[in-house]
Amino acid sequence: MTIEENIEEEIDFSDASLHFNRELSLLEFNDRVLAQARDERIPLLERLNYVCISSSNLDEFYEVRAASLIQLAELNPLIRGSDDLNSQEQLNIIAPRAHDLVKEQYRVLYEMIIPQLADEGICFIRRADWTEKQRQWLKTYFSEELLPILTPVGLDSAHPFPRILNKSLNFIVSLSGKDAFGRNSGRAILQAPRALARIVRLPNDISDNEADYSFVFLSSIIHAFSDELFNGMTVKHCHQFRVTRNSDLYVDDDAVDDLFNAVQGELAMRHYGDEVRLEIDKNCPEETINFLAARFGLNENQVFPVSGIVNISRMQEIVGVIDRPDLKFKPYKQSIPQVLGRNKNYFDAIKKQDILLHHPFESFLPVVEFIKQAALDPDVVAIKQTLYRTSADSPVVNALLKAAQAGKEVTVVIELRARFDERANINLAVKLQDAAINVVYGVVGYKTHAKMCLIIRKEGKRFRDYVHLGTGNYHPNTAKFYTDYGLFSSSVELGADVRKVFIQLTSLGKVTKLNKLLQSPFTLHKGIISKIEREINFAKKGQPAKIIFKVNSVVEEEIIQALYRASCAGVEIKLIVRGVCSLKPGIKGVSENIEVRSIIGRFLEHTRVYMFANGGHAEVYAASADIMGRNMFRRVEACFPIEQKALKERVLKDLDAYLQDNSQSWIMQSDGSYIQSTHEEGEGFCVQVALMDEFSKKH
Numbered sequence: 001m002t003i004e005e006n007i008e009e010e011i012d013f014s015d016a017s018l019h020f021n022r023e024l025s026l027l028e029f030n031d032r033v034l035a036q037a038r039d040e041r042i043p044l045l046e047r048l049n050y051v052c053i054s055s056s057n058l059d060e061f062y063e064v065r066a067a068s069l070i071q072l073a074e075l076n077p078l079i080r081g082s083d084d085l086n087s088q089e090q091l092n093i094i095a096p097r098a099h100d101l102v103k104e105q106y107r108v109l110y111e112m113i114i115p116q117l118a119d120e121g122i123c124f125i126r127r128a129d130w131t132e133k134q135r136q137w138l139k140t141y142f143s144e145e146l147l148p149i150l151t152p153v154g155l156d157s158a159h160p161f162p163r164i165l166n167k168s169l170n171f172i173v174s175l176s177g178k179d180a181f182g183r184n185s186g187r188a189i190l191q192a193p194r195a196l197a198r199i200v201r202l203p204n205d206i207s208d209n210e211a212d213y214s215f216v217f218l219s220s221i222i223h224a225f226s227d228e229l230f231n232g233m234t235v236k237h238c239h240q241f242r243v244t245r246n247s248d249l250y251v252d253d254d255a256v257d258d259l260f261n262a263v264q265g266e267l268a269m270r271h272y273g274d275e276v277r278l279e280i281d282k283n284c285p286e287e288t289i290n291f292l293a294a295r296f297g298l299n300e301n302q303v304f305p306v307s308g309i310v311n312i313s314r315m316q317e318i319v320g321v322i323d324r325p326d327l328k329f330k331p332y333k334q335s336i337p338q339v340l341g342r343n344k345n346y347f348d349a350i351k352k353q354d355i356l357l358h359h360p361f362e363s364f365l366p367v368v369e370f371i372k373q374a375a376l377d378p379d380v381v382a383i384k385q386t387l388y389r390t391s392a393d394s395p396v397v398n399a400l401l402k403a404a405q406a407g408k409e410v411t412v413v414i415e416l417r418a419r420f421d422e423r424a425n426i427n428l429a430v431k432l433q434d435a436a437i438n439v440v441y442g443v444v445g446y447k448t449h450a451k452m453c454l455i456i457r458k459e460g461k462r463f464r465d466y467v468h469l470g471t472g473n474y475h476p477n478t479a480k481f482y483t484d485y486g487l488f489s490s491s492v493e494l495g496a497d498v499r500k501v502f503i504q505l506t507s508l509g510k511v512t513k514l515n516k517l518l519q520s521p522f523t524l525h526k527g528i529i530s531k532i533e534r535e536i537n538f539a540k541k542g543q544p545a546k547i548i549f550k551v552n553s554v555v556e557e558e559i560i561q562a563l564y565r566a567s568c569a570g571v572e573i574k575l576i577v578r579g580v581c582s583l584k585p586g587i588k589g590v591s592e593n594i595e596v597r598s599i600i601g602r603f604l605e606h607t608r609v610y611m612f613a614n615g616g617h618a619e620v621y622a623a624s625a626d627i628m629g630r631n632m633f634r635r636v637e638a639c640f641p642i643e644q645k646a647l648k649e650r651v652l653k654d655l656d657a658y659l660q661d662n663s664q665s666w667i668m669q670s671d672g673s674y675i676q677s678t679h680e681e682g683e684g685f686c687v688q689v690a691l692m693d694e695f696s697k698k699h
Contacts, residue, residue: 016084246273364479465495
């Protein structure tokens with residue numbers, strides 16, 4: 001037995017100390033997003049946008065992640081994760097980190113962003129600073145626009161506590177005096193209808209100090225004039241609050257006869273799931289805070305007193321309203337590869353060579369054009385497509401509808417349980433079915449997350465398959481700010497593989513062997529571990545061995561353990577992980593050869609790439625899957641090779657550029673924290689900027 005093998009046997013790579021808590025890692029990611037709002041190099045309105053994204057991310061964290069832990073603590077409190085923490089212990093450690101994050105969000109917004117916006121003539125006017133003209137205008141606005149639709153509910157035996165919608169703006173009002181019926185419960189609840197704008201722009205003639213834009217928060221208006229809702233009574237206190245609820249849908253896969261109806265039925269309950277968090281004005285009396293917390297069954301860790309509006313994320317709507325290009329990112333014009341230029345026949349182009357798109361540096365339009373041309377081409381007989389998320393007015397869907405109208409055989413696999421897009425996907429399924437398109441919902445118990453389009457074309461006496469495989473959704477809007485790869489190919493083997501996967505999804509049958517694709521839940525996990533083991537063997541023979549993964553998350557335990565083994569064997573490992581990473585780099589004797597970095601920038605890094613040096617014959621795969629248990633075992637995913645030499649070299653060059661970034665990269669420490677890369681003045685390299693420059697010159 002060699003020394004390396006002996007060391008490897010002595011280390012327990014499943015030890016809890018080698019696994020960083022997933023929830024804390026997710027909060028660390030959110031902190032990196034918030035750091036963008038503090039970065040003076042970024043345009044001011046974009047910094048406001050980052051504060052809103054950070055707030056929205058935390059909403060989802062509580063709606064899904066914290067909510068799941070709370071449920072688990074009630075149902076099975078003894079279950080422990082790879083970090084050896086049970087659900088209640090995890091809730092206890094994430095609470096202080098989440099509270100710190102919220103405090104920083106408000107500090108950045110109110111002490112940095114809002115004052116700097118005021119310097120630019122964009123003002124948010126507090127009640128205490130309203131002029132008499134502004135007050136009169138706002139009073140009229142309240143009377144005409146708000147009063148007719150606001151419905152306060154007094155709390156007494158005849159008026160029980162109302163059902164509070166998830167993440168809605170609400171007010172708890174303390175009253176004195178008696179109403180027309182002689183009642184005085186002392187409290188009322190007022191819910192602000194969701195149709196109301198949360199931020200109101202003042203007319204220019206009453207703006208603050210001739211500011212270009214003057215805004216007032218809806219909450220300030222309701223606070224100021226709430227007494228008009230309670231005739232003859234005195235409003236002692238009026239404080240805003242917001243409740244976050246468990247929003248994860250539960251569908252019992254074993255008991256479902258009709259997945260469509262099951263998901264549709266669950267959606268009605270999303271707004272009224274169990275309460276998991278209360279955000280409330282910090283100036284609210286403690287007695288009132290305690291009253292609400294008790295009413296919602298929340299403990300101290302779940303109550304967030306805040307210094308300002310309770311719905312920061314709603315400020316995102318003004319970014320599009322304000323016409324100040326100098327305070328936003330410079331517009332970027334996406335390019336289109338010359339081989340897919342104007343009036344080109346896509347099938348001729350793809351037949352000659354594989355074509356790789358890198359969004360958002362390259363446009364998503366070729367993907368739409370691919371399907372459009374298929375719809376009009378008389379030789380195309382069938383189109384098969386997966387849809388996980390897409391836009392409401394999706395040109396992809398319109399192209400599929402045209403294909404069906406043209407008599408093509410069109411099959412669409414829609415994932416009904418794409419989180420927070422369930423209702424949109426249900427409506428989409430109905431729309432497609434009405435057009436006589438074959439719609440299936442994948443496999444019960446496994447989300448269909450693969451991004452695939454297969455076009456079958458009759459060429460002479462044979463059928464030829466044309467495929468598009470991607471790392472991101474068929475969503476033209478997100479393709480403008482998510483980084484993703486998409487591959488067009490007419491490879492016989494890839495086409496056969498994609499055809500087999502569609503057959504799996506639409507019919508019944510055994511797993512069939514695939515030529516090129518690695519597929520979850522069957523071969524992807526085993527395939528990745530096998531390729532890691534191959535790098536270990538190269539390293540043990542003294543040959544160069546290297547692994548580069550670029551993914552959104554690294555959580556799955558067995559792959560983490562395999563990477564630790566590879567590090568111990570001397571394999572050089574570079575992980576570019578945007579979000580959650582449970583692996584701990586830089587631990588002596590375990591992960592000294594592993595570097596983990598996160599890129600946070602203008603575009604959301606979404607590409608999933610797996611590179612194995614393979615003894616000098618590098619293998620490069622792109623995938624829809626991250627390194628998570630759900631992606632490996634509970635989803636249908638497609639991991640596809642980039643084989644043509646020029647395309648492979650291009651991806652390798654991209655990976656190298658990401659590893660060179662010293663402007664937007666954060667380096668993970670062995671304790672799970674991150675340190676932002678630094679550089680000497682004038683020596684900074686930003687990979688996203690470099691790619692924008694490269695593609696704008698290339699095409």
